[in-house]
Amino acid sequence: MSLLKMEDVRAYYRTEVYGISRSVRAVDGVSMELHKNEIYGVAGESSCGKTTLIKVISGTVKPPLRIESGSIHYNFGAFQMDMRKIDAEEMRQNVRWKEISYVMQGSMSVLNPVRKIIRSFEDIVGTHQGIPDKKAFQEQMRGHVMKLGLPPDVLNLYPHQLSGGMRQRVAIALATVFNPSLIIADEPTTALDVVVQRGVLHMLKDIQAESANTVLLVTHDLAVHANVADRVGIMYAGRIVEEGPTQVIFQAPRHPYTEHLINSLPMIGDKTVKKSLGGAPPNLADPPSGCRFHPRCPLAMDRCRTETPEMIMLSERHRVACHLVEEGRA
Amino acid sequence: MRKFVLNYLIPRILQYFLVIFLGVTITFIIPRLSPVDPVEAQINRVMMSGSQVSPDAVISLREALTEMYGLEGSPLQQYFAFWGRLLRGDLGPSLATFPTPVTTLLARAMPWTFGLLMTSILISWIVGNILGALASYYEKNIPIQIVDVLSQAVRPIPYYIMALLLLVFFAYYWPIFPFSGAYPPGTQPNWSLSFALTVIRHSTLPLLSLVLIGVGGWFIGMKSLTSNIISEDYVVYAENAGLRKNRILSQYIMRNAMLPQITGLALQIGLIFSGALIMEVVFGYPGMGTLTFQAVMANDYSLIMGITLLSIIGVATMVLILDFIYPLFDPRVRHQ
């Protein structure tokens, strides 16, 4: 059963300043589905459009970003939603945080620096549910926070009194207050040390296992995906180039870019020299023609320069967009 | 708590004393740079400006002046004597209204200036900040855009010119408000309601001129601060979480934007104070500004000195008070 169905979504940033206009095509034709009860990972280099994709999925599209075309449909069981048609107030009242919660990149600073943490909880619960009984509410929050492995006193502190890892976990605790259908986590472990990373990832996994909801995890760190994700989608230059179950992606990648990503992961005992991919991620304001990966692809053919590859279903859950695969050459 | 006192309070208290020290020293040094014998020059000026002074008065005047100028002893001795008198609250007699002590004149004028200043600061800071935050968050609102343009047009205009404009329009062409003073000449200040009303009527124009420029300034500052804060992570997070716009504005945006504005207020108190002085002169408001003007006209040197000293101490104290208020609003400074 799919929770989210996106078809051929395009979202661009349009800027016009001092006479120069630019159009950055951050999400350029993405179609994907999110199922219930899974952890889906989105991987890719910086500036491949991951964060923009998240903004589109979470409904936080603000100028200069605009959804140019495509459809985004949600099925929350109790009700359905068309992201492009729903009006902002309805979205705010029924969807935000109750069905979709979004923990942004850099969760160090998502908490209001001048107020105690409990107030952020109050604000969120108060706005969506109301707080008839203050004491009961406080008990509830303490319980919720403790269940996630945080000391309950955390609620009475100010954000700057906590470490980065703690703040990240508080952000996740905040995101799960209403047990939403979809939790989106953008780079939840970046800027944390490895030990704390582990703690945060475990927290996410436990939450997902217990509530059987969907977690969309975005990070460039493939090791995180290997640990946590059920399915992984690889993004490059505003498009999804390969998507499949984690095992398959890591053990039998088909797209040259994915292959390169996987091969560059260090493994214990492996002493081969790693080669880096030449070139740099493309400029999304002026992307390469045809297959966007062709300038850096070691196996590029002539066709790759002119024709955009379509998605091919290699199996029920594995798909790739690559001419080489289509012609059976890779 | 200890850390707070050590890292925050004490440096600021020390800075306070440094400011006063510097200010008083400058005020001490300046007259001594003049090559003219101040005592004789003063006496000559007083005689020439036509005040009636008897020969006995001249003698005691000369004595008072010499002592007041502390011209006995070496410069260092004079300096210490200067501080001594200051700390005792003795600012000497006014020259033009001899022998009224300067402190009496100051005490009479200061409450007016203080009242005008406090009221105008409170109104313009609060109103300006609220409007500025609204302007940034509710950008499309037309009335707010008008305020924006007006603020930008008004801000660079010096206080004096603004006061003149207001005077010309509202006291000259459409005489709604009185020309000058805080109360009609001849009335005795008292605590009655009718007096209070008269004062309010007279104070409106000076207050208005200060507030118009003030609101504009705070508006512009707050608007730019708010625009930056809107893209901060915690605001975006609050929006993602579906909080109402009003709540975000008050609790997340304004609470944070206020902090630099408090600091800004502390930095600008000197300027605002100067502006208030000028305003008083234009409107003949019986505060320290008009007192300064009269002192200059009457060559009342000791009064001018007194005003300078009081201004320095007053402004420095206001800044210190603001320094004490700031931690109440920023928990990061309270809990290190």
Add this chain to the structure above:
Amino acid sequence: MLTVTRDLLKYDGRFRVAFVFLVIIVIMALLTVVSPYDPKKTFMVPQDLPPSLEHPFGTNSRGQDLFWWMAFAVRNSLMLGIICAIVSRIIAIFVGMVAGYRGGVIDRILMSINDSFVVLPVLPILILLSFLLRGKMSLWMLGVLLGLFGWPWDGRLIRSQVLSLKERAFTRTAVYSGTTPLLITMREHLPFVLPVVFATTINNLLWSIGMEVTLSVLGLSDVTLPTIGTAIYWANQHQALVAGVWWWLGAPILIAVLLFLGLYLLFSSVNEFIDPRTRLRRIGA
């Protein structure tokens, strides 16, 4: 520089207005070279004539043509502002850079002094000074004096710029590659510091000319010298409003508004242009 000006002219309404205002002002100042009247002389033309073709701003009760008098006033006020700007820039750059680069105790001392000057209410002190030097205060002196008090805002600003530049990667690269500190300052850092200095200079001009107006109105500067402030002083002395000679006050107010608005709008638009964040915010989606 030229392309920047052209871009700003094309796209920023404020800049256009500021440009027009300031061009008018500068032309007026330059016209003084061909002035038919000596500003120091009085009673050269009939008194109290309202504005006309022959006397665009009218004449005042002292028998002076206001238009040409204001032209000199503009020139003097501008000169005063420039002198103050130069003096205060020098001090501010010096203090800001030394404090920023050296850090430590020197930084703390300099900043404490800096902050003290920020807090000190300058007007009373200036009144005291002018009172003592009354009549002997030339334009140059006033400019230098104002400069001596007008540096602290910018001193701190320059210091923070230096501090952030110090930490940037390209600075460390330059240091590691053996470039001498002075060269680093000149070649690498100055291009960042100068735009900020330029923006604050405009602010400084606003402040110093404003101060001059205030002091002159109180009669504390050389009142025979035409400046915007002394124009108002004389108008007050002769009870211009009461006598119905409104153009005597009107002319300096008009010029003042042109000058101040022009400078301020220039400051706003240049400031926004320099700061990359605000530059990008002027976007249409």
